Amino acid sequence: MGAGGITGWFWLQCFSDKELVAAGADPRGRYLPGVRFCARRDPEISFDLIAGFAEQTKESWRMSLIELVAGAGDVSVYLLEIDEGSRLGKELLLGGAKYSAGAVPSEDECDY
Numbered sequence: 001m002g003a004g005g006i007t008g009w010f011w012l013q014c015f016s017d018k019e020l021v022a023a024g025a026d027p028r029g030r031y032l033p034g035v036r037f038c039a040r041r042d043p044e045i046s047f048d049l050i051a052g053f054a055e056q057t058k059e060s061w062r063m064s065l066i067e068l069v070a071g072a073g074d075v076s077v078y079l080l081e082i083d084e085g086s087r088l089g090k091e092l093l094l095g096g097a098k099y100s101a102g103a104v105p106s107e108d109e110c111d112y
């Protein structure tokens with residue numbers, strides 16, 4: 001742990017409010033200054049990101065990575081996994097639009 005710092009972990013998912021809202025999550029833009037401060041103050045803080053969110057593009061993914069690279073000690077990246085029995089999974093299988101299912105990129109589109 002850094003001197004006087006707090007070792008911890010943030011499950012950020014991504015830095016795009018558009019992607020978070022599409023997933024039904026709380027937009028995090030207002031937290032960004034605090035996240036930057038923590039990452040720079042204590043490089044032992046870990047961050048998790050998820051690739052494959054609805055509305056995610058190569059550019060928005062790149063911007064999420066840039067936000068973290070500026071001082072983060074450890075970054076874990078996970079691919080969005082969708083359980084076929086979940087509400088989102090069922091909606092994807094039916095070709096529906098609920099839960100932003102139509103905006104979830106295919107595996108081929110997630111080549112970033």
